[in-house]
Amino acid sequence: MTNAIASFEVRTPNGFESVPVNANQKKTSFNLTVDHKLNKNWTVGVAYSHLKDKWFAKPGYVVNPAWNYNNSGDINTGINKLRPANHYTFNVNYDAGKVSSGLLVNYYTGSNIEAFTSKRFVVVDWNLNYDVNKDLTTYVAVTNLTNEAYETTSYAVYGPGSSAMPARQAMIGAKYKF
Numbered sequence: 001m002t003n004a005i006a007s008f009e010v011r012t013p014n015g016f017e018s019v020p021v022n023a024n025q026k027k028t029s030f031n032l033t034v035d036h037k038l039n040k041n042w043t044v045g046v047a048y049s050h051l052k053d054k055w056f057a058k059p060g061y062v063v064n065p066a067w068n069y070n071n072s073g074d075i076n077t078g079i080n081k082l083r084p085a086n087h088y089t090f091n092v093n094y095d096a097g098k099v100s101s102g103l104l105v106n107y108y109t110g111s112n113i114e115a116f117t118s119k120r121f122v123v124v125d126w127n128l129n130y131d132v133n134k135d136l137t138t139y140v141a142v143t144n145l146t147n148e149a150y151e152t153t154s155y156a157v158y159g160p161g162s163s164a165m166p167a168r169q170a171m172i173g174a175k176y177k178f
Contacts, residue, residue, distance in 0.1 A: 028051070028052045029049065030048075030049065031047070031048070032047065032049075033045065033046070041094055042092070042093070042094055044091065044092050045090070046088070046089065046090050046091075047087075047088070047089040048087070048089075049086070049087045050086050050087075052085065082115055083111075084116070084120075084152065085109070085110025085111075086109045087106065088107040088109070089107070090104075090107075091104045091105070098132075099129070099130055099131075101128045103126050104125045104126075105122060105124050106122065106123045106124075107120070108150070113160070116151055116154055117149065117150075117160045118149075118150065122146070123148050123150060123165075124144070124145040124148075125141075125142065125144070125145060126141070126142050127140065127141040128140045135178065136175070136177075137174065138172075138173070138174045139173055139174070140171070140172050141170070141171045141173075142169070143166070143169045144167060144168045144169065145168060147168040149164065149167075150164075150165050
């Protein structure tokens with residue numbers, strides 16, 4: 001993205017103010033996914049993704065130190081610390097006629113402890129489905145099975161832990177097609 005207008009709170013003659021800045025953004029990301037069918041009932045998959053942003057703006061701008069960046073002159077430090085840099089997933093799925101189930105393991109690393117409560121964390125989700133007939137499916141889904149306390153995003157203004165994700169949740173239900 002080039003020639004974009006973004007608002008940053010930077011030093012001005014009147015102190016620190018939010019002003020429009022002509023900026024460029026470069027996102028570098030890498031994603032890799034591999035899925036494999038073990039047999040007619042079982043499949044496994046792994047994935048990895050990495051994301052890093054770099055913003056360029058007028059030279060000489062200074063970001064408000066109240067934002068708590070290590071280096072208030074470098075907005076990139078702040079942008080990249082507001083999310084985990086690495087996301088790994090592992091999933092196992094079972095499907096045998098009327099019964100299907102899946103286990104998903106998410107492993108996040110590269111979280112900056114200035115913005116997050118932990119550098120890394122694991123979140124596990126599980127589901128079980130049963131097709132009663134061609135129109136009715138019952139299911140159980142549990143998210144955050146291990147009841148991990150974690151955040152996948154952060155807001156610099158509010159500090160670590162301010163964007164907490166939900167604790168363990170279970171849902172039992174049925175889907176009917178008509």
